[in-house]
Amino acid sequence: METKLPIVGADASGGKGSPKGRxxxxxxxxxxxxxxxxxxxxxxxxxxxxxxxxxxxxxxxxxxxxxxxxxxxxxxxxxxxxxxxxxxxxxxxxxxxxxxxxxxxxxxxxxxxxxxxxxxxxxxxxxxxxxxxxxxxxxxxxxxxxxxxxxxxxxxxxxxxxxxxxxxxxxxxxxxxxxxxxxxxxxxxxxxxxxxxxxxxxxxxxxxxxxxxxxxxxxxxxxxxxxxxxxxxxxVRPIGDDRPHVVMNGNEALAMGAVASGMDLAAMYPITPATSVSHHLGEEFLKFGGLLHQAEDEIAAAGVAIGASWSGKCAFTITSGPGLALKTEFIGLAIMTEIPLVVVDVQRGGPSTGLPTKVEQSDLLAALYGQPGDAPRVVIAPATIEECFYSMITARKIAEAFRTVVMVLSDANLATGVSPFPRPELDPSWVAAPPDLSPIPEGLRPYDWDPQTGLSRRFIPGSPGGMHTLTGLAHDEGSKVAYDSEINQRASAMRSRKLAVFQSTLKPPSVNGPEEGDMLVVGWGSTKGAIEEAVEEAREEGLSVSNLHLTFLSPLEPGLKEIFSRFKKVVTIEINYSDEPDDPYITPENRRLGQLAWLLRAHILVDVDCWTRVLGEPLRPGAILNAIREKMPEGGVS
Amino acid sequence: MSSACSLLHLAEADDREFKMGDYEAAVARWCPGCGDHSVLTAVQRLLTEEQLKPEDTVFVSGIGCSSRFPHYMKTYGFHGTHGRALPISTGIKLNRPDLEVFAVMGDGDCVSIGAGHWVHAIRYNIDMVALLLDNNIYGLTKMQTSPTTPQGQKSNTQPQGSWLPPMNPLSVTLGVTNASFVAQTVEWVPSHLFATLKEAFHHKGFSFVRILQRCPAYLPKLFEDAITDPERIELLVHPDGVEAKDLEGVYKDRVYHDPTDIDAARRFAEDQSKVRIGVYFRDESRPRYEETRHLPTLTAEEKLSVLDQEFDRYAV
Known part of the structure; x- marks a missing residue:
């Protein structure tokens, strides 16, 4: 990038304290x-x-x-x-x-x-x-x-x-x-x-x-x-943006966002690279009347968050890959019992202990599908440090409004990256209201699903008339264990419906660059900046390429099929593993793809190629640019 | 948002008088003769005597026969996952110390799959009641060895007989620093069961009660000796524990045990020559996690004002 505007020696006497001739x-x-x-x-x-x-x-x-x-x-x-x-x-x-x-x-x-x-x-x-x-x-x-x-x-x-x-x-x-x-x-x-x-x-x-x-x-x-x-x-001249800014890393932004969302209880177990969120909360949360609980293990951390959420305001737990694996059962319970819960996964390299301090985006499918049984939940991925802040506010609201689990996928790149962003103008509507403990009207049941939307009122302990036992067993509207064969079908539909209802509130994503062309690069999470830089560079080279970045992975943002149809080729760029098409034994049928590529193919029914790397470092814009050049469809260079 | 209304409602409702039936949600579907029935009755009697508001009372359980318990209580209930009743209870109490929380666990639940949580819950010493309904066997999954199954006892998973000596839940609990209430009772002596539950309920801290109980389906003879022969039972009696004066005629073996004496408590727990029931240990001076961690609630405006000051430190 230094080569962009090289004016060597032109300003040699400028800058205070600079010697002449510098x-x-x-x-x-x-x-x-x-x-x-x-x-x-x-x-x-x-x-x-x-x-x-x-x-x-x-x-x-x-x-x-x-x-x-x-x-x-x-x-x-x-x-x-x-x-x-x-x-x-x-x-x-x-x-x-x-x-x-x-x-x-x-x-x-x-x-x-x-x-x-x-x-x-x-x-x-x-x-x-x-x-x-x-x-x-x-x-x-x-x-x-x-x-x-x-x-x-x-x-x-x-x-x-x-x-x-x-x-x-x-x-x-x-x-x-x-x-x-x-x-x-x-x-x-x-x-x-x-x-x-x-x-x-x-x-x-x-x-x-x-x-x-x-x-x-x-x-x-x-x-x-x-x-x-x-x-x-x-x-290096100033940007000339006069707005007040704050500068912090992604984990600090997540912690600040949690505070701004009004969530009062975070439960965690130390794990790299998520732990510094709790370091920050441990020091700062007290000032806000919040409580950081270091549990005896990852499972208990999820359980404490669920117990807290069920009995009042939405709580959250923070972890990384191996911890997410341990929380699997409890996340399933929260989805089954429709308890609001925010789960932050600061992704690192995997599987297993993997690369504890290094970035990867390999938890996407685990975040979406990591439960035995059908367990629909919302998955969002902040792309910037600023979005780390706002994603917590959004996550809390979705979790409470839809009685569901919201996964927030950050990663080690955002966690340790430090960058300024416009200072948020704090808004009291971000903060969770105190739990509604008003009496439950006669006849209302704890899972009185609206047949259209699947939504129902939460019954919080302390509400007179709302006594019931929630259960991870299949249950009916009254939270009674289901013995009727139809109930499980209906309850599954209601839990699933909520995702579709939520998706109906989302806008189609915007395309960065021309609305049609030879190639559309699709990314998610922390790679946004590098992808956009590479795509813009590619366009300067004359390539017909645009990009689109997804914040919502479950449900997917609407309108993707129509957008994809305007490009000759769609390629995801991700920090997770995929087979190279020309590697030994690899065929188009057995080739394992990047995780977003799998997801898009399954949902949109279009061919999606991918370019992914797991080098234990954030993607470099120059490497992405090379990949774009290689992946351009025939005749793509204008 | 509607806290004013609910407070008004509660103020009105304070004159409510709760009868046993007000705590009964459904007919319990345990086997006839199962010890769970006695515990359910004793607990419902306790709630009646204490006049606990059903909406402010929570029963949390795991998985197993005894974990059906909350379904039969007309209170709030949380029938969660195997072994995890205690983390959920911890979360509830941290967020809502105003609620009365009871965790009901079986021996597989508490002593096996949830053992890690159990040990830490003792240390957290949160003010709640934890009941271990210990029938020494897995019932719901049909007769597998549990950690408290007697050595040599045959089961479907260890048909040659349990290989190892059983775990002693009392010794384990008493071995954890910050344990504050440890008692043992038996379901077949209802007055002792009730008196023990009452002491547990009134103790400020984590009250751990092991309840020995029969499983008529899989270990029908397990406690036959202790049931038929009063000499197998020894009562630990004390004014700060369970006095059991009504049982003087039946159980002659009575030991005056001061529950502040942890060394004696540990000795009694270790010695398996008798089925020893009563309050082993009690210390209300132990720190309670939810109290040391309880913080004032700020309004949205107050929170954001603190956050705004916080942003000053990050301002550029």
Whole structure:
């Protein structure tokens, strides 16, 4: 993306504090990453840099680089820890392809990024040089080997005496080097130093003042060193959106959305990458009169949420793949007994323990069909961090209005991505009303299904005259165990009907791009930003391609068949596994498809192709663009 | 939204007087001679004596013969999934501490498939009554070994006889830190059963009552000794437990046991030489989870105002 608007040197004297003759590259978007051993604070540095950039009016997307182990030994590629930050003069919706700038605190973490193809061919590598002349011969050799390995690219490697410079200020540069690097980045990207100092103060507000002071000193030192030694920088202009914004990750947005929805009880069991929702709720929920219950296991978490929901306001439970598997029975119970329940699944790689910290969209079919028996429920997938917030409000309302289970499918990409969005204008109608405990009119039954819609009034304990026993057994309108052969057929129809009724309230999805053409790319969930970026790029190349992104997966949004008919080919793009059509033994009949592709084929009865990857990382727009080129129908290039 | 109306209604209804029949929902369909019948009657008597409002009382059960219990109560009932009565009860009490909650579980339910929840529910010590209707066998699924089946007892799944010594639900419960009420009674002595339930109900905390009961279909002779021979029974008596003065003539073996003495309680639980009934342990000073976690309810406007302040921290 840096190549989009390169005006090298045109604005060389611009930017406060810039030395004359500094080479400034203007960029619509720029991607920088900071990697280190765990514990060296690369993530904190990056978070502050992202926050400053957001405050300066840039589009920002920050994503964590998480080591594979909890406490890996130092200087191991597998231990690389840090963040990628993509900033733009336009809203940034995804993590991009490869990074333009990387700050590496040692040669091994650089190698990790290099091997993942995370860096542009001409990336600027700012690397700590203490290892080059280290007293340990093995380390010196590793440095040499690493430089050799990366020499197949045209990286511009700049060795920087970070340790040496930091030692002028602190005794232990391992703690503090990150703030020095922050200063260096502030210089490179012309960030406001006062804003940076304020952000540091906020970050360390719970610590002693001297910690903030020393970190600000390091910040300034890094900035000054860069000003004296680096003759280049980047200009990424603000978007020019004056609306107030908030910046947070998807899990924080889910937690905030839960609060805004008026749900008072969250039950969970720790599981990556969902847990940080509860970290946030654990700290903040109390202020709202809410209760976060850490249950003894995933099953109990679902049971507690169901018990709470049945006896009053809708409650929710948060989990990820393995936990969702355990909650299966209880979700079935909630559907059978028509108890409102919101289940958040922050998806990770699977099956089984899979890739705990990495993104995947492999739970779609489990979320839709993961119950023995017929168990219709609503499934929605936020596509952005902002939608994580609003999806909880929507989910709560649907769950209560339709007496059903609503699954919210987020994923590790949204969970750990940090991005600004317009500050929500809070609306009291979002908040759940207190439960209706008014007396139940004589003759009304706990499942008096409206024969048209399947809807019925909830009977909540405490309502006089509403006494009944709900049961997971097949039951009639009076919640009596069904012995009549017709009852199960009727009750199943009523539970199913609710989905159709809900679907009738939805609008057909909008197509991004021309309403007809050669190819329609369909996605769901967190891939929206990357898909749209790739599709727009493809159109600039002259390809006749549009895209459509689904928020509702169950029921599916209406009108899809008609929309699909306007395109020669429909392709889903997803982060789950599908067979490659030309792999050994794979035929059009036995080819296993992406999960949305299965779903669309089954519902719409049209041919849907797919391109999916399970690389343990968010999709890169460049890779999607390549896939679009390959999948274009014959004669598709105009 | 209509809380004002419902409060008015409840205020009017406070003069209601509930009779046994007001708690009876249907004719129980357990086998004749099943211990569940006695428990149902004792519970309905308890509700009558305590004048519990049917709409504010909840029976939660799992799966099994005894888990049909809520269907026969004219209160709110939750007949859920196997082994999960306690998480559901926990959710109800966390959200609605004003409701009276009773969990009714069988031995398969509580001690086998739901054992993980059982141990933690003891620790949460939520103010509710948990009844373990222990007939030492699976009945609904037709005679399979349960964790409390006596060693050597033949069943359809272990036709050579149960391989292992049975689990002791009293010892397990008494072994959990924060246990606050542990009692044992038998369904064939109605006055003791009722007195024990009454103590359990009045205890503030998680009141665990194991009720030994007969299964006429699959283990008809299981408690024959204890039923026919009063010397097999030992009564734990105390003013803070069950005094059972009416039983003095029948059960001569009476031990004065102070229920605050957990060491003695554990010894009594371990010793299987007698069927020992009464209150083993009781401590109301234990923290109750729903109380430590109870929070004031905010209005929608108050909530959003706090949320708005929260957003300030994330503002850019």
């Amino acid at each position: 080479q400034i590259t203007q960029a619509k978007m720029s991607t920088v990453e900071i990697v280190s051993d765990p514990g060296e604070g690369a993530q904190k540095c990056a978070q502050i840099f992202g926050a400053i950039s957001a405050k300066m009016g840039n589009g920002v997307w920050t994503v964590e680089i998480i080591p594979a182990e909890i406490q890996p030994p130092p200087r191991l590629p597998a231990g690389a820890s840090g963040n990628r930050i993509r900033i733009g003069s336009v809203p940034v919706t995804n993590w991009g392809d490869r990074s333009k700038v990387v700050v590496a605190l040692n040669d091994q973490v650089l190698l990790a990024r290099h091997r993942l193809d995370a860096l542009e061919d001409d990336a600027i590598v700012l690397i700590e040089n203490m290892w080059k002349d280290h007293t340990d011969e093995d380390i010196r050799q590793q440095w040499v080997d690493a430089m050799e390995e990366v020499s197949d690219r045209n990286y511009r490697i700049i060795e920087i005496p970070m340790e040496e410079e930091c030692l002028k200020i602190v005794d232990n540069p391992r703690r503090g080097k990150n703030m020095w690097v922050l200063g260096l980045l502030c210089y490179l990207y012309d960030r406001d130093l006062e804003l940076a100092a304020a952000q540091i103060a906020d970050t360390f507000r719970k610590k002693a003042q001297e910690i903030t002071d020393r970190n600000v000193e390091l910040l300034n030192a890094g900035f000054s060193w860069a000003a004296e030694n680096l003759g280049f920088g980047f200009e």
